[in-house]
Amino acid sequence: MSLQIIELFKGFRLMDLLDIAIVAYVSYKAIQLIRGTRAVQLIRGIIVFVVFTKLSEWLGLYTIHWLLKNAMTVGVIALLVVFQPELRRALEQLGRSRFFSSSLFGLGEEELSFLIDNLAQAAEELSKNKIGALIVLERETGLNEYIETGIKIEGYLTAELLINIFIPNTPLHDGAVIVRNDKVMAAGCYLPLTENPNLSKELGTRHRAALGVTEQSDAVAIIVSEETGVISVAREGKLSRYLDVKTLKNVLKEVYQIGDKKTNFLHWRRLNG
Incomplete structure (x- = not known):
């Protein structure tokens, strides 16, 4: 078992650690962004929708699966509309980052x-x-x-x-x-x-x-x-x-x-x- 763990970490690079850290940070900020908004309820609904889609596939309910799968494709566009306030907030926060900012006020x-x-x-x-x-x-x-x-x-x-x-x-x-x-x-x-x-x-x-x-x-x-x-x-x-x-x-x-x-x-x- 210990040998398997060592073999697993042999191919682990510093860039992999950086990759994981960036994904974790972005995920954390995304959760902070939507916490306390209607997006939380919408995400729960999406999870339920995905679970039903997979269940219909496993159970061989082909008509239901086809309907849910196609609805999911259209749903991507619908999500952009529904999540517009949250997406706007995320982009504004990115634009307000210190990397892009100059002096905040022109006053002494x-x-x-x-x-x-x-x-x-x-x-x-x-x-x-x-x-x-x-x-x-x-x-x-x-x-x-x-x-x-x-x-x-x-x-x-x-x-x-x-x-x-x-x-x-x-x-x-x-x-x-x-x-x-x-x-x-x-x-x-x-x-x-x-x-x-x-x-x-x-x-x-x-x-x-x-x-x-x-x-x-x-x-x-x-x-x-x-x-x-x-x-x-x-x-x-x-x-x-x-x-x-x-x-x-x-x-x-x-x-x-x-x-x-x-x-x-x-x-x-x-x-x-």
Whole structure:
């Protein structure tokens, strides 16, 4: 037995190990990508479909096997349509990799610090007064398709401007504000809602929209609950809730890549752990 194992590993090359590692990594990332989405249920259905196809072949049910086999051929095209959101997310994440990326923002560190302070100040004031708000920070993935659904502003971001936008019973109160660099591009924007079936029912439309836009892009969303005043942040389809102003600033520093990146990264992981 031991000789057979030795013979087996004699032909094993370093490139084979690399090949296995790459396949394992890609598989792991694919599972991460579809976890918590409708793709999980679809994959289960595909597995059942394949099992029935093989069973019909083994049992000699030729008509059923022929139908299932031909349906599987057509199903490949159908899967491309059904999995379009997941495929889009995968390709966008590939395009956002550091290999293709240049500088994320065209702002200096002082300008970014001013931006973060104003975002945190606005969130704190809105939270104290229990004024609902949804602020989306554009990163590398363009959000023009959502900006066009709202009212264009294109004004420099300040805490006062954000607070004024979200005052209840005003024209721009509903919908999201989209921020590009240090400018408020538009307000009253419509965002896609998350398709995550495992999301808590206590989360309202703002939280679902925040998760939806962060699932489909690399944007980061700040949410203030109208009912509780709780500050939350959505990123990569994940939600961190019950943030205080200091924690929010730390998260934003990590987003804008300011300060100690290692500390900020560990802090974000702790929030989502």
